[in-house]
Amino acid sequence: MKIAVIGGTGLIGSQVVKNLTAAGHEAVPHALSTGVNVITGEGVDDAVAGADVVVNLTNSPTFDDASPAFFQTSMDNLLAASAKAGVGHFVILSIVGVDQVPDLVYYRAKALQEDLLRAGKVPFSIVRATQFMEFVEPTMSWTSDEKTVRLPHTPIQPIAAADVAAAVSEVAAGAPLNGIRNIAGPEVFALDELGRITLKAKGDTRTIVIDDTAGLFAAVKGDVLTAPADAVIAPTRYADWLATR
Template structure:
């Protein structure tokens, strides 16, 4: 099966391509670096031509008010090209609980991306994942200084990028879900506790101060971005992942 992986050179996309190739599929990575621009449309028709499946792993370069326009334009271009090419399955990666966080513009933008896919004519699958373990350091950096790290107590359930890529590759190689598959890591942490675990593992002595107004995750209420009852739990535990980084 020929599978076009748009955004196929990034953290998730490169691993999806490797997994699909190892499974015997013709997985081809496309990105700006290969001449495919999902905003201008340059190279998009050529990328999806002859593909049985399109996996769209492109992401907005910012989390701000520009993100809805990115997803609107990129999805319009990719869906139109895929429909014209006769693609039989279109896959995107989204976020667990994304439709329950209306206060974050980036989450609203991802909901828009999902809605555009659902409204199209192509059979589809949406893989919703919890927050990546690889992004914990970035999350801490948003609200840290030389003396401390401020974090809210938001419950999160981090998942390793390798486990996300495995799930996306499995879905891409299967029949369209015409719905959502939720995936999550095996453990739930309060974000402030996860910060303490991370800093200790890195030999960083700064204290974590609970601040329920700090950072992007402060806008998330309750446990809406942890695994719902139907989620598949990935095997990689955070401590084991930390030990390998």
């Protein structure tokens, strides 16, 4: 199959292209660097022309009030081009629990992206993943100083980006789900606990302070970011992932 991977040069997209190519598909990466602009529409028609599947892995450059407009415009452009080109399957990557965190504008924006896909004319699949292991340190950096890192006690179930890419690749190569596949890592941690594990592994002597008002995940209530009952559980454990860094 010919598979257009929009956002195909990023953390997940580059691995999806590699996986699909290794499986014998014609996986073509598209991004701003290749002349495809999902906001202006430049290059979008050419990117999806002749594609059996479109995988959209583009992301808003910010998590703030600008994110809904990004997903509205990008999905409008990509879905219109895909319908016109006769694409048979459109795949996006979303977030486990995305529709259960109304206080986060970025999560509302991702839920909007899902709604736009469902309302479109192209058969679709939504892959919802838990938080990436690769995002733990950036998350810590938002609320840290030289001596402490403040984190909420939010339960999360981190998944390695390579496992996310494998799941997206599998879905892209299959029949449209016209629904959601949830994927998650094998372990649940409170975010502050995950912070302590991360600092210890790096030899970082800063102290983790539980602060349920700190950072993006302070808005999350309960365990909505952990795997639902139907989730596919990926194999990579956090300690093993850390050991390879």
